[in-house]
Amino acid sequence: MQTDIDPRSLIGRKAFDRKGTKIGTVDEVYLDDATGVPEWAAVRTGLFSRDAFVPLEPSEFVEDSLRIPFDRALIKDAPDFGVGRHLSPEQELQLYRHYGLDSRSEPAGSDREFGRLAGQDE
Template identity: 45%
Template structure:
């Protein structure tokens, strides 16, 4: 399971499927708002990396700048298109879990809303 300690590694990672095929690069990291742990990433794919597709981080592993996800490239390519510019809604998250074959949320279950993690870079000479 990936934790808060892995967030910065994810920001520069190249994404590979379980067979070692390159899928694309990490676009954005989405965190569980309750735990702060990374739960989803968007993967930039396409000729110029213009498509962003959500991929679950359950059973994913990160090693240096390599993120290996437990799904294949074709599955990511055909995933539901969901706007990556805001927090995931409960309905969108459920749709993604159902698509990837992850356990859907039980009826009546409460879950923390996911929020987008914004990477910031300290500028040379800047002071806090």
């Protein structure tokens, strides 16, 4: 995803799954603690539904909407940590696993590779 985008501009935007099906509306954006780069979005999945966390990488901001490259069912089944609170590293790992993403495949220059922080040797 574009890293130069203002995270506040994502709030209120429509979110769509990989098939173009509307999932909901971006409710909140979560920044990486170390870099300040937008990392996760909470998407309100319906009027009386909860928010689902979605990764902003590899999602794309296209035509004023967020395109998430996962199926709607997978997104709706994402772990629910509630919104408005900080995501812990453990919660982030659960989300990475849920989406089948490698938490260590972060942009070059990132100093928060979980493997290294966990004390694993390179």
